[in-house]
Amino acid sequence: MDHLDPRVPRGSFFGLVGPNGAGKTTTLSMAVGLLRPDGGSARIFGIDVWADPVAAKQLVGVLPDGLALPERLTGRELLGYLGQLRGLDRATVARRAQELLQVLELTAAEQTLVADYSAGMRKKITLATALLHTPRLLVLDEPFEAIDPVSAATIRVILRRFVEAGGSVVLSSHVMALVEQLCDHVGVIANGRLAAVGTLEEVRGQGSLEDAFVRLVGARISTEGLSWLAS
């Protein structure tokens, strides 16, 4: 990463967009303290993630993209394990786990191990682990990928309510329409650099976010070749 400095205002819904391999996942991993940057720092509500990791990690809930979980637990067992690990009392964990599993529609898979979850179910149970300890900041890497439309709508509602209640959300996505619909702040990453950052209006200007994105990353849409396919 090269001198990336996206500031996420408190109480905002921040979308990080960029082409595949631009460094969205790396940026988010560094911001929450999963990866150590070569230089520079990351702060969560003013707390340096590397200087005071314990305080910082209490404030944040993370949904990483494509990482493993303790695969041989069921969803409820995973939440129970995590709650106990975070020092929550058993009754609280059990109540919250029940609600999370119900809202995210995972109660039907009560006997299924995480190892046998579908991609969408994995996203949902990971989101539940991010929410379990009532964080103030949610950092979500591609939260809507592989999620069915009904669950996606549920998650959108959860996230909007979370922001209305004063929480902050940072999410990465390559679906422009989704970011445009949900986020009030946007950052565009290209080649490990921040090409643009600001409110949604500032970044997209007059056109759509997609137009602005294509302009910013300097892409060209290819229309030539494959003539035989349409013959």
Next chain:
Amino acid sequence: MAGLLTPPTPVATTRDVASALIGMRRTLARNSPGGSGTVVAFRIIGLGLAVATLLCGLIRFEEPSRSVDLVAALLLGWLIGWVMGPILVRGAGVGLRPEWFALVPIPPRRLATGLLGASFAGVAPAVTLVAFAVLPLTAAHFGVLPVLVAVPAALLELVMVVLVARVVAAGLAATMSSRRGQELGGLLMAVVIALASGGWSLATVIGQQLAAGTSPALGTALRVLPSGWGAVAVAAADRSDWPVVLAALTGLAVLSVLLLGAWARLLPVTMRRSGGRAPRAARGRTAAAGQPAAWERLLPASPTGAVVAKELRAWRRDPGRSLLLLLALLISGLNLAVPALAFHLPAGLPWVGLAAALIVAMGAANLYGDDGTALWLTRMVPGVERADVRGRQAAWLLVVAPVMVALTVSLTAFSGQGWAWPWVLATLPAMLGATAGLGVLLSVTRPVRQKDPNRRTGPFDTGDDPNAAGALIGQQYLLLVLAALAAVPAATLVLLGGLRGQPQLDAAGVVVGVATGGLLFWWGGRVAARRLADRGAELMDLVHVGPQARTHRDPTRPPPAAAVELPRWKSAARNTLWTVGILLIVPQGLVPIGFNLFGVDQQVKVWFAARYLPQDRQTLAAAGFIAAGLLAIWWAVAIGRRHPTEEGTRS
């Protein structure tokens, strides 16, 4: 509508399919990446074995039936090798995988025939043919007509062997498509690995019986199996018993056709396997809403308790872990318990549990690497590093220690070897404590990246990176050696106690053993927890991206150089030297010395070269083999070290 727009593609003929597949296989062999060193080493070893098999054909027996037994046994050995080979070197070979052709419109039988043709385009069938020439060579002792029978018999045996291997591989692949099938496949693989390491004891017993000619049932069994039919045909030709010759040869041909049919039926199942996994209910009672399981309530309601519970669940539900235990018991049993019982050596029995404890220690060498990127969860919960390390240690001991203690105590008692008690009581606790302590320490300091658990296709699927596989094996042996070394102080005291006849030294040995284990458990866990807290991000990098992590994750920098690859011949030489070294040290060195130490009957010779010498020179010869073996391994290590790029990535 598509049919109107474009003419339908014609379906390929068997000839087209075969020639395309043979060409594809040749291209793959030419481009073969990474694991090719292993393959070349396998070929060199295979050729050596083939020549050895062929030379067996020169042995003349008094009774012709004995040479028939021998050839049948040799061919059975090759059949087993063909079945086991692909299971052991999965991913390293350059064979064609049927699932690549899932979407190509070729009828299964035609595809199977084509794949069979492609199978013969490799080196392995040629090497096997050299071995199977033992059949005509043996027949030459009998006369011209038996040789004329032996040539087609050898060719038919080759086709049959290749087909059996393909059908088994396809059957395995088909079962592997479900999680239960994966567990079954893993079980089979565990048995194969155990046989590869400890099958010598069974082979010795069988070879002994064959050489002595004491077991007619064994000879019958060898002839009844299809691998013996060629030998049966040759023997029948010698007797001019033509109906039997015809029956044996036709039998082989018919069996091959049937196998081809079975393969064709299995192929579509194999090719469907990417279609998702069958979800399965969790084994053991799952936590119901708000109700922890009864055993879970015995654990403290602390973060450490949570980790222990998670780990115990993994032991119960992850076949990889139970297979590890099974593998340790099988290897130890085949290498120690079987010879101890077969050659009447009760002194070997008390060590079975200790050996199993050392082997199972290998599974503790890469705990964080095995869990893959699931480490992120531990990383994101503040201040749980100590609980995570201690919980893993405790769970390891809770599962492994009772099994090993029970095994050791029961076998020591059963063997009636009273002198062994101080030895096992002193060394076992030291080994178990050292494994739990140094295992977590190694796992944190030198994690080896594995394929993420959710992407694995079976208990032994750890990824296709040969460098990671090598690093993991090194790590596992390191822990095995460390765990054994941890028992040295306690064992020394017991040894002194025995030499001086002072039982109080025995007691001191037991105390020291327990103390060593306890100390290493505590110290290893302490250092591991501190390191996990201080360098957790680097650990995350290592289990996620591997050793190239630092440069790789920055898209503005060029991608890292490809993983270290020794030139083909160097890699082959290294692997060959490793194999030769281990063969020289263990079966040719340590086993004969052990036999002499425990006074095994001098008639037991089989393939232990030293046993063919006069008794007073055997130990010297075996020591010479060990020295030669160590030299070979030192050389193998040196080949890897001296390669410049290898050092580049180590830094």
